[in-house]
Amino acid sequence: MNAEQQELIQAREQIERLPKSKIRAIANASLGLEGLIPLWFGESDLPTPEFIKQAGADALMQGCTFYTHNRGIPELRTTLAEYASGLHARPVDVDRITVTASGCVAINLIQQVLTDPGSNTVIVGPLWPNLIETIHIMGGETRIVPLTFGEQAWTLDLDRLFDQVDDKTTAILINSPGNPTGWVMERDGQQAVLDFCRPRGLWFISDEVYHRLVYDRPVAPSLLDLAEPDDKVLVINSFSKTWAMSGWRLGWVTAPPRLGEVFEKVIEFHYSCPAHFTQRAGVTAVMEGEQFVRDMVQRYRAARDLSVERLRAMPRIQVHSPPGSFYLFFAVDGMTDSVAECRRFVSEARVGLAPGAAFGEAGEGFIRLCFANSLETLHEAFDRMASLLG
Secondary structure (H helix, E strand, O other): OOHHHHHHOOOOHHHHOOOOOHHHHHHHOOOOOOOOEEOOOOOOOOOOOHHHHHHHHHHHHOOOOOOOOOOOOHHHHHHHHHHHHHHOOOOOOHHHEEEEOOHHHHHHHHHHHHOOOOOEEEEEEOOOHHHHHHHHHOOOEEEEEEOEEOOOOEEOOHHHHHHOOOOOEEEEEEEOOOOOOOOOOOHHHHHHHHHHHHHHOOEEEEEOOOOOOEOOOOOOOOHHHOOOOOOOEEEEEEHHHHOOOHHHOOEEEEOOHHHHHHHHHHHHHHOOOOOHHHHHHHHHHHHHOHHHHHHHHHHHHHHHHHHHHHHHOOOOEEOOOOOEOOEEEEEEOOOOOHHHHHHHHHHHHOEEOEEHHHHOHHHOOEEEEEOOOOHHHHHHHHHHHHHHHO
């Protein structure tokens, strides 16, 4: 195919402009490399627990392979409503729950429903790029308000956040606990943003997929503790992190009841329904998985503490101990190109890390490491990294 023919085969402009994933670019060139320790992706080294896998296998053998309800099977929606009501200060009715074929799909659905071309969404960064690019796909604009890498922790200036809102703003989007920083927005901050959004008719989108990965309490502060059922609030969640089900592609959205009807229509034309057998496994995960979650968080806490200790021993590194998620987002003194630095870690140390530049301009100068791994593996990774970061 010549250049002229290639020029004729074009997707719409918003799609052509999408950047390629900087994490995937490094990983795809390195997967299968002998001796590699991969700490770049946001998933645990733990496989899905046996009792969840067995539930999925049983569902397959029982014939759960057909189309089902657009918004999720009633059993899973009811289970999730009861789960949320037990975790949070306010009850969550089942008519607010929509099951989705992953948290990623939930994010896309929300943007398909809310984002008009030319509108903007105000976002706290650095941030997982999928949350940003799904807005761009719909022709929307994003305004990133960066967290401050302070002396002791990452912090957010709410005045800076509110100053970015104008008459074209549709929503404020916040991910807490955060990817990549591990920052957690406390309840007073959530209340302040909710109070700001209400009189202006703005949506408050809260990505809470790391809601159980917090190290000083059982569950992170949530908008579900504060929002009335009819508030313009959307809470995104996923099975991937809490129950080690990243490959199952199962998530959910908690929304005002009226919006559930809208999601139902969009889902029909998008993917029809989540897979039935994965939803059956999801019911088992929620109903029987509490001990697994507690054990997993304890394991991650030890991994976090080890990782912070090892990195702080390296003179070029500045790092905060994250209160949530399973990432360290550390600054490297003198680094100006995080992509090149991460390529060097692969080639010279056989350690896979995520470049900070993948999380927006505010992420350059940083590197993300996923510590959801065994202590032995992490020790080996830091031993290899020491010579490059010393």
